[in-house]
Amino acid sequence: MITIRRIVIISCVVLFQCFNQSYSLNYWRKGAIIDNNNHGMKYQRANQSKYKYEIRKITVPVDHFSFAVNESFQLRYLVNDTWQKDENPPIFFYTGNEGWIEVFAENTGFMWDIAPNFGALLVFAEHRYYGESLPYGNKSYSDAKYLGYLNSQQALADYVQLIEFLKSDPKLKSSSVIAFGGSYGGMLSAWFRIKYPHIVQGAIAASAPILQFTDITDCEAFSRIVTSDFRAANPTCPKLIRRSWGAIANITSTEKGKQWLSSSWKLCKPLNTTDDINQFKNWLINIYSNLAMVDYPYESDFLAPLPAYPITEFCKHLNKMNPTHEELLTILNKAVNVYTNYTGKTSCLATEDASPDLGATGWNYQACTEMIMPMCSDGIHDMFEPQAWNLQEYSDFCVKAYNVTPKPYLACQTYGCNDLSTATNIVFSNGLLDPWSSGGVLRNLSQSALAIVIAEGAHHLDLRSANAADPYSVTVARKFHQHAITRWIREHDENLSK
Ligand SMILES: *[C@@H]1O[C@H](CO)[C@@H](O)[C@H](O)[C@H]1NC(C)=O
Ligand SMILES: *[C@@H]1O[C@H](CO)[C@@H](O)[C@H](O)[C@H]1NC(C)=O
Ligand SMILES: *[C@@H]1O[C@H](CO)[C@@H](O)[C@H](O)[C@H]1NC(C)=O
Ligand SMILES: *[C@@H]1O[C@H](CO)[C@@H](O)[C@H](O)[C@H]1NC(C)=O
Numbered sequence: 157m158i159t160i161r162r163i164v165i166i167s168c169v170v171l172f173q174c175f176n177q178s179y180s181l182n183y184w185r186k187g188a189i190i191d192n193n194n195h196g197m198k199y200q201r202a203n204q205s206k207y208k209y210e211i212r213k214i215t216v217p218v219d220h221f222s223f224a225v226n227e228s229f230q231l232r233y234l235v236n237d238t239w240q241k242d243e244n245p246p247i248f249f250y251t252g253n254e255g256w257i258e259v260f261a262e263n264t265g266f267m268w269d270i271a272p273n274f275g276a277l278l279v280f281a282e283h284r285y286y287g288e289s290l291p292y293g294n295k296s297y298s299d300a301k302y303l304g305y306l307n308s309q310q311a312l313a314d315y316v317q318l319i320e321f322l323k324s325d326p327k328l329k330s331s332s333v334i335a336f337g338g339s340y341g342g343m344l345s346a347w348f349r350i351k352y353p354h355i356v357q358g359a360i361a362a363s364a365p366i367l368q369f370t371d372i373t374d375c376e377a378f379s380r381i382v383t384s385d386f387r388a389a390n391p392t393c394p395k396l397i398r399r400s401w402g403a404i405a406n407i408t409s410t411e412k413g414k415q416w417l418s419s420s421w422k423l424c425k426p427l428n429t430t431d432d433i434n435q436f437k438n439w440l441i442n443i444y445s446n447l448a449m450v451d452y453p454y455e456s457d458f459l460a461p462l463p464a465y466p467i468t469e470f471c472k473h474l475n476k477m478n479p480t481h482e483e484l485l486t487i488l489n490k491a492v493n494v495y496t497n498y499t500g501k502t503s504c505l506a507t508e509d510a511s512p513d514l515g516a517t518g519w520n521y522q523a524c525t526e527m528i529m530p531m532c533s534d535g536i537h538d539m540f541e542p543q544a545w546n547l548q549e550y551s552d553f554c555v556k557a558y559n560v561t562p563k564p565y566l567a568c569q570t571y572g573c574n575d576l577s578t579a580t581n582i583v584f585s586n587g588l589l590d591p592w593s594s595g596g597v598l599r600n601l602s603q604s605a606l607a608i609v610i611a612e613g614a615h616h617l618d619l620r621s622a623n624a625a626d627p628y629s630v631t632v633a634r635k636f637h638q639h640a641i642t643r644w645i646r647e648h649d650e651n652l653s654k
């Protein structure tokens with residue numbers, strides 16, 4: 157999930173350009189060499205996927221909740237039935253989030269690892285408006301009137317319809333359904349169980365910040381966790397990052413300095429305006445947050461190709477006492493290259509987007525409507541520049557960019573935040589390295605809506621496939637999940653036989 161800390165408008169001064177850009181962003185796809193209009197971080201993803209599945213489509217309504225619109229579109233989902241047992245096979249259902257569903261299937265090895273034990277049918281559903289599940293085809297992002305059907309309630313209703321369709325197969329008629337999801341997908345899996353307990357028997361909600369909302373979670377919590385991850389690698393590291401903001405301001409105060417920074421960092425587009433510099437800083441903030449999210453104990457390629465424990469690698473470069481501004485920005489560039497250039501194939505750095513593959517624009521729209529997650533920093537307890545949370549400014553951007561006004565309380569009104577004691581059959585898991593644990597459920601809500609903490613885990617590490625480098629805490633978490641799933645399936649099967 158992308159953090160929207162400070163919205164930089166720049167590239168879409170005119171609304172129309174904004175949408176044009178959205179369109180091309182959303183079409184960045186796995187398997188293609190992405191060149192981002194020839195400026196971009198040259199970004200190449202391996203085409204071969206680790207897992208095999210069939211790609212299918214189901215027709216769903218554009219609008220599940222009104223009788224005014226009767227249009228429909230095709231939603232994609234991935235299926236693997238190889239391990240499906242004959243009698244009441246459980247359906248393991250990934251509630252897709254903001255991106256190509258293939259990416260989530262690939263990064264949710266846990267479901268693949270355990271499907272054989274459970275004789276489960278594996279299904280990964282693509283979230284509407286992402287990947288190829290575009291309600292209005294290539295027009296979907298072109299106009300506010302087409303985008304309005306992008307929200308979590310509609311997505312969950314798609315999933316209900318898909319499950320009802322799957323269960324129209326006589327073999328699956330009495331199957332239990334277990335939802336899985338990580339990040340926003342984890343929010344969806346938890347909300348799915350909360351809203352539709354008759355459809356889904358239980359949910360594994362990994363790194364699901366369902367409490368990262370207004371008046372529920374302190375807006376600085378996220379920034380503090382990112383900072384503490386960097387501090388854990390090396391205490392000098394976050395101190396130098398904190399100083400780097402001043403160094404950037406100082407160096408970029410002159411033309412010569414801007415030129416120096418642009419060329420020594422190999423930026424695709426030289427820094428020129430104040431907006432460029434803000435975008436550059438915003439890009440760095442996103443890289444630091446992303447690094448904290450994917451600080452996995454082994455090499456991985458989720459948001460970017462990265463080494464094991466990338467923050468440790470990053471911080472190895474930031475250990476010099478009292479560097480000059482130029483020295484500091486030079487070693488920071490080396491550090492940032494751990495994120496941007498682990499493959500050694502990045503020719504220049506595009507500061508437009510730090511995590512290009514996950515449908516950034518769709519998420520920006522969601523972050524402008526119902527997913528208002530206040531973020532701030534104070535520059536004292538965290539390594540960022542002080543930045544207050546300003547709903548008015550945020551809202552102004554949303555009106556300008558998408559012609560929508562945020563509804564900061566909608567998610568809590570719809571799904572619950574303050575009182576979730578009626579929730580049942582959910583495991584909320586959070587890694588303590590993961591900045592999103594700030595808005596995660598960290599205590600047990602009821603007899604069967606349970607919270608577990610993975611001390612050494614980053615963003616939904618537990619959903620990834622087992623790895624020899626896994627810390628013990630994540631192995632324990634996966635066992636916990638399997639016990640819960642076994643219990644939910646047993647309860648369901650017992651109720652059936654009554
Ligand atoms: C990627 O794989 C798909 C099918 O799996 C194939 O159609 C496509 O041509 C491949 N693309 C590249 C760039 O190899
Ligand atoms: C399901 O996955 C297994 C393991 O990757 C693979 O052998 C099998 O062919 C897949 N089945 C389908 C229907 O794709
Ligand atoms: C949608 O509405 C149009 C006209 O209002 C009608 O002709 C069409 O049959 C409807 N389609 C569906 C799928 O209901
Ligand atoms: C959208 O798709 C249609 C039909 O496939 C195509 O003719 C058109 O050029 C596309 N538009 C854009 C902006 O890509």
Ligand SMILES: *[C@@H]1O[C@H](CO)[C@@H](O)[C@H](O)[C@H]1NC(C)=O
Nearest residue numbers: 402403405406407409410481
């Ligand atoms: C930049 O830093 C240098 C050295 O610390 C200092 O002399 C200079 O005044 C600073 N310039 C600005 C614009 O802050």
Ligand SMILES: *[C@@H]1O[C@H](CO)[C@@H](O)[C@H](O)[C@H]1NC(C)=O
Nearest residue numbers: 425426427428429430431432
């Ligand atoms: C830098 O920005 C100014 C306006 O602020 C513009 O006139 C100039 O062409 C820009 N230079 C480059 C190299 O983009």
Ligand SMILES: *[C@@H]1O[C@H](CO)[C@@H](O)[C@H](O)[C@H]1NC(C)=O
Nearest residue numbers: 422497500501502503504505
């Ligand atoms: C990426 O790494 C390669 C190999 O070390 C280097 O040649 C290239 O300049 C680097 N790219 C950037 C943007 O620093």
Ligand SMILES: *[C@@H]1O[C@H](CO)[C@@H](O)[C@H](O)[C@H]1NC(C)=O
Nearest residue numbers: 598599600605606607608609
């Ligand atoms: C929640 O309850 C479970 C089982 O009763 C327990 O293992 C777990 O530690 C509890 N979680 C928290 C955060 O107290």
